Amino acid sequence: VKKFLNRTQDAVSETIAGAVLAHEDLLAPIEGAPRALKAVTGPRPGKVGLVIGGGSGHEPGFFGYVGAGLADAVAIGNVFAAPPPDPILAATLAADGGAGVLHIFGNFSGDVMNFEMAAEMAAARGIPVRSVITTDDIASAPVETRAARRGVAGNVFVFKIAGAACDRMLPLERCVELANRATQRCFTMGIALEPGTSLEARRPSFRIGPEEMEIGVGVHGERGIASDRLVGADEATDLIVDRILSEMAPAEGDQVALLVNSLGSTPMMELYIINRRLRQRLRARGVMAHRTLIGHYYTSLDMAGMSITAMLLDDELASLLDHPCHSPAWHHA
């Protein structure tokens, strides 16, 4: 598979360099930490600092969610690899406004271990850190073991809720509580048509048969929980919506936030076709969409596929969702 790359081993650094240049008004480097970035708006005294992060290959995740009303800083790992503790610590120091720092990251063994180590290092420097681990991928473990689930595209909503809570100068404990509530109410599931391409090997990391699709894929180019017969857009959407609705169990009149997300090479036309069906299904269930994000928000290199995330809102979450934000990947006034 062909790609616009120079030396593979430089891909992440060059991506970061390009991102800082593209978003000079929003992102700034952190002195001495080439794998961490901070918001130009910087931390505010008394505001809880929000630090996010994870592996590369999810662009615009994660730096796309750094900015006013969102995260204060980000730590960036190698492709599909959690960042080491050092950049996480650097991001934490850069985000610190004296009111504690909130770490949010997806539930992957690498992220958990590295963020834990960084939190201990920050605590040793007198910065209280609390962590929220996202677990929105409903396909990745049964509901009885929710805490074992992966954190995937729902991160975007959790970042937003937490970023707004921090921006409203809520105390650390409240920010943690709201971010946890957001992840508890986020339900994501993905389907892939083709695997992504490993940068090193420049070939797909596994094969999906010509008449098959992978159900329940994450965002690291990995296989899903099952292969299934390839179906059309509506049927694929239904497969996901059925699972989401059965877990979410919304009441009539409930409001949700939606994210219809390309995993990489799936173009927006297909996302809109999926969104049409998604909304038909929600309407039939009496559920309203308060806000929809649609596009390339949380990707898996060039995987062909999509995920749908629905976050069940309450008045407080809806208000935080509507709070203004300005970041590379999410702007609203």
Added chain:
Amino acid sequence: VKKFLNRTQDAVSETIAGAVLAHEDLLAPIEGAPRALKAVTGPRPGKVGLVIGGGSGHEPGFFGYVGAGLADAVAIGNVFAAPPPDPILAATLAADGGAGVLHIFGNFSGDVMNFEMAAEMAAARGIPVRSVITTDDIASAPVETRAARRGVAGNVFVFKIAGAACDRMLPLERCVELANRATQRCFTMGIALEPGTSLEARRPSFRIGPEEMEIGVGVHGERGIASDRLVGADEATDLIVDRILSEMAPAEGDQVALLVNSLGSTPMMELYIINRRLRQRLRARGVMAHRTLIGHYYTSLDMAGMSITAMLLDDELASLLDHPCHSPAWHHA
């Protein structure tokens, strides 16, 4: 090639339906014209109406650029096919605020003919229409026959400039002049690594050899002006930048607007890597980037490839570029 579609012939209508649902706060249907949409903000009395349009397959183009500070209405054709006069007329009527309507579209025989016919029909109803035909694709014809060039991703900037001019209540002639100035100062070139997939055939419409790339591709999945040996990100960027700079001939200290655009399946990581090189080259030339758009702004179904657009600014264009806008694909305050 697998896709999330239902019946192929329904793809465009379903895309429009999904778009209206995703962007309810921005886009509204136009009564009796299923292939046209208008901005929720609607036309304002005394404001020049801006109508854009073209074929489908470029999502988020074109409806992505409808909203406050951008276009008032859009006409949507079949995949890679100009819309017929009827939806263009409907969009024109919907956009009319009594100060005339501006049509902006790319330089393709189909678009030119259909927009011309619609303009005649609108004129017959007493609505003065002026047209600006974009010609930013520098690869598509030599500079001596600039008027023969295609209009591609530079459209995004031309829409923005014109949308801001209209929003500032400038008269039709001035809006035309500014939109023309924008297209004259827009320079785009694209490179494809893989062709896109025709929705009907579900296979690529031509082949690119494993060690080749296509230079000077447009946005309709078509071949470029030449095949070339596959090169890395920096070299590919250089190929484009050399051509752009030689035509643009910027002076030291000049400001440009940049669009680093995925043609479909090329992921954002690669766009950032390209942007890094692009900025190195501009810096070496003493040229400053006033604003950068990076992502999926003007696509060619799922073609793997990218285009770079640079628009040479003057103070007036820079100010119009900075004017606030709120549309599905471009938000800023």
Added chain:
Amino acid sequence: MQMFTRHDLTLLFRSLAARMDEEQDYLAELDGEIGDADHGVAMSVGFAAAAKALSEDEAAVPMLADGMMLAARALLNEIGATTGPLYASALMRAAQALGATTEIPLARLPEVIIAMSEGIALRGASKPGDKTMIDAWAPAAHAARAGLATDRDVAHILKDAATAAAEGAKATRAMMAVKGRAARLGPRSLGHLDPGAASAAALLDSMAQWVTVRSGPASS
């Protein structure tokens, strides 16, 4: 004298639509090589819409000219694109040629070919040699004019027109495109058939076959 009725117009368009449906994949392939691969679906969907409109409104729209206008509008609004305005213009000009009448002598059909060719040339501003559908339509119109002058049998005239169109289409392989999408490819368009010329040749062939069947056993 054999007449060409309003019902014949419907039947003729049904044949054309069926032929475009058959040719869809082939035309898509040709357009994939030097264009954007949509010419097959455009022609197939466009002529299907025209045939459908003619069928449905046969009673309500009894005049040939009005029927042609109906077909033009249906085709145009179904497909837009390049082909929509060009064929709409062709059919509108044919409508003028046919006039406000419910039937014409079958022998006048070559006039339709001439009118269509003029309509396309006017709207598209293309000349023979530009590697467009005009490279099929212009020789066909020439053959039609020649045939009308020599008073040949209508079926033979249309056959001559179809042959001229087929040769014209074949000749586009050696041309470099000057108009349309393929023009941007410059010399890379050499060696490829123009899809619009190919579909034009198929339309004319289908028309000739329809007239042959319609006019019964050949008389010359």
Added chain:
Amino acid sequence: MQMFTRHDLTLLFRSLAARMDEEQDYLAELDGEIGDADHGVAMSVGFAAAAKALSEDEAAVPMLADGMMLAARALLNEIGATTGPLYASALMRAAQALGATTEIPLARLPEVIIAMSEGIALRGASKPGDKTMIDAWAPAAHAARAGLATDRDVAHILKDAATAAAEGAKATRAMMAVKGRAARLGPRSLGHLDPGAASAAALLDSMAQWVTVRSGPASS
């Protein structure tokens, strides 16, 4: 008595890094099947960074324990990921075992294996049977402990440890993953080797080979 010096530590890590480089594609393939295809590059880049740090600071950091800490930090900060903290933890625990000394008897090397296994188990909280690298490290540590108790030759003890690791790694094929990325695949992880166990077996094999060469012709 043969000693294991600070320079030996550098040499050992160079061997490990070379071996991980050789195994990179194979490990990537294994991780592609049930993970995210990056284990090859993580191990290769991580051990290369550790070896480089050990080489560059050999004079400045003469103690074995400090060297191990250096290697741990270099590896961790180069790769992060899952492997970073696990192997950093392994090496930090090995540093404790080695202590503030510039050399130890070569015969104490099995202790390093035991310490590394403990470090990984502590950080990763995984047990044998979870289909992780522990399925290679735990049997290797067991063999190392047994070997130390029986006073066997160090080269043989390490060979036994490597064999145990290889068998442990092979056994992961039959396991369903409980920890790490593959755990999300549930039963789909069955039938695949765990990449982390495979790389662990390769590390231990490389260590055994290095010791065999280092300690000269086998004495038993």
